[in-house]
Amino acid sequence: MSAKPATIPERPWFSSGPTAKRPGWTPEALSGAPVGRSNRSKVTVGRICQALDMTREILRIPVDYQVFMVPGSDTGAFEAAMWNLLGARRVQLLAFENFGQLWADDATKHLKLDAEVLSAPYGELPDLTQIDPQADLIFPWNGTTSGVRVPNSDFLNGHAVADSGLVLCDATSAAFCMDLPWDKLDVATFSFQKALGGEAGIGVLILSPKAVERLNSFDSARAIPKVLRLKKGNAADAAILGGDAINTFSFLVIEDYLDALRWAQREGGLEGLIQRCDEAAGALFNWVEKTPWIDFVAVDKATRSTTSVCLKFVDPAIRALSAEAQAKLATRVGSLLELEGVAFDITGYRAAPPGLRVWCGCTVEAEDVEALLPWLEWAYAVAVSELGLVAA
Template structure:
């Protein structure tokens, strides 16, 4: 039976990428060596790293005023690294609280400077994205989480501010076009739309660095990794390789414009069924806040929870159980999820 992988992450990868990656594990480009055992200083890996950076720049429109880094530690490490590198003790950063990950980022940033919570949807268990947020002038930066995997919400538009935006884009990077000029720093764990777990993408505007007075440990200073082209220490070779293959795939599909169209069609198919079907109810209260990546919904009758999960599993739909913070169901439909798999889940819902 065909499996339809709705896991929130690590998430589905394109089948062709998995095949190419498997071939590279056995023998990278006819070198007689596995990608798992080549030196990170070798010409073979430098070529991979250069292509990965080039693809990031091409797909997102990243200019030379930004550095592109491939680091480790996940987005969770970037919660404190971003503030440590950019926020001085006497400065204030604005944070928009839309879920578990932004709340953790707020906690970490308070170790380094002043934090002003500009808006929050915590009062409704994060069922919407705050709109028309009043953002004062003079902030060092404004931080937001672009897509919330747990609660199924997403910023469809990014706020205007005189301060640069910082965004955790772990779960929707490369899924749509973004106004890069608004951002001073973007970070993203790879394991949703870009590759396997183990590498974290950081895009940072270089002129924002070197302006805090605190002493930064060498490994925690973005400038260290810029100077050494992401290879100050041994980088995560295999995750970078698979990410490079995935970005090649995104480009071959038509780039971010094609991804955006593809993702919108899949999400509409599923949301239409949720809205039509009396057995289910969407958890996001504002339709304009609905995520195109993570669709969250609950049964109208709680007694239907386990029977529906069983029906979904019988149809090969895996990873549909919702996060404990929301309950019910969650269908993660990242870039690599084909529309046919979303249709398979919709068919189960109709039959149910």
């Protein structure tokens, strides 16, 4: 059995959500938060507007798109979009990981829409040639639980015309880490707790003019809970779309987001953040490609995520085991790394193929990924031996 490596990552946070705080973060970053103030006060409204303006600037969101916050993190933001906008047309949904399937279940079982689900197993994308531009389209840009992302925006070309359906994109593991094609997206959502390592509970919802027009012209006739409601009377609620809070937000969370946005600006904006992702993911990619017992869940190299990198065991002796035994192996590898203070929360998603998941988003340092790699080798060897398994 190999000896423990001599160096450990300085920042062992590799969870896929909430993710690592920005480098250098301390609780002192929240000291200026306007706690105990009304969410209608000038100072608190000013904090929200500042965060939204910085979000628009860093992500290069067009000036005629609406950017605002809603309760419930990314889930709340995407549910609000679905409940308020869908039903005017047939809907297609891409389900290739857990959250894509969640939206598909909501559309078919709860909203009971005229919906077609284009599915693919973990590691693959659905057949994108089956997309109908006249239908509303729902999909995650990056599958957090599968490590699969769409390779480009070419499959959205048919939707980029005036009479096509809306495109609703769950961008929560892509925003700030991947370049999103705003001219082809009508709805995009994300949460602070993903790419920028923010605290949880608030989602960001972005609407194109086309989506706002749908909001103004379409009446779903369904009852919509207040925390998801984007209309006032028969039209879009101008106050909410203008940045007003649907309900009271935590200004500790807003302050933390502002701190992360300021850091993102110092890192060079979107280009700098994407470069940081590519460097961290690149270190992990190089190791996987030369390590015989591990491989990407993503089958096609062009679809590999650079944020939520999902890995599976491919040693033939391990693959011959039951899924339960493989999951036990993955859990033990994760536990060993956590006990050593090397890496936290890197076991793969429970519904995904048994394996590991390493977050390589922009708040992760590439050198910490490099330091993690020999520990992965060590933990795997120890876990295989402890469980009485025989690896090839």
